[in-house]
Amino acid sequence: MQLVDHDTFLERLTALFETSKDQGSIWITHKRLSYNKEDVATKVEGGAEDRRNYPCLLRVSNGDKVKFSTTVESAALPKFYHVYGALLKSSMTTLRKRDKKREKQRAEEAAARKKKISEPVIVGGSKRGSGRRKRQRQLKAALKQQETLAKIKAKEEAKTKAELTVEAV
Structure with missing residues (x-):
């Protein structure tokens, strides 16, 4: 060098x-x-600068x-x-410019996922017969949605708890 x-x-x-x-x-x-x-420290011993x-x-x-x-x-x-x-x-x-199209697309996809999670799954159809499989898929989707909502709620609670501990300090 x-x-x-x-x-x-x-x-x-x-x-x-x-x-x-x-x-x-x-x-x-x-x-x-x-x-x-x-190894130089920022403060010298004895409190002097x-x-x-x-x-x-x-x-x-x-x-x-x-x-x-x-x-x-x-x-x-x-x-x-x-x-x-x-x-x-x-x-x-x-320098390369930011790809705003991709950012916009990702934001739209995230909004669509959020909307899909917030809309309740309606379970309909007969228990027996031709609509049975459709009803089973809807039940499975409803259970999965409930699990996802529970995870999101737990994350939000942990986040607020962490914010409260930071404010207390």
Whole structure:
């Protein structure tokens, strides 16, 4: 991994976005650096605040050969992020749009299932004779609907119970 300065980092990132515009992925990671590889806690022992400034490490990779990084001091972060954010906004124009048709279809299917569950199954027909099988199917559907409604009710009760315990805490 090659460590570069801010301007070179932004130039290379722009070039990487251009090369992967049609196909490919880019991984960007942000990480806070610690001093001397020690495990740094956010609070120092004794209740005093930590006065050290931690730089931010930004790494970029396309998964293959291109890997580079930069470190940004905490004082320079606002200025760097202003330029970096503008670069990201201008480069991410080729993202895939949401498939609203599929979302609408799934919502309609869910509404139809909900409606079917809420409508009671009417058991009719004769107990013997030509309507017997139809009546048996209707009885089976009514039992299944009752089980489903009981499961839904149990889930709702568990959800409200969980909400009440969260509010109590």
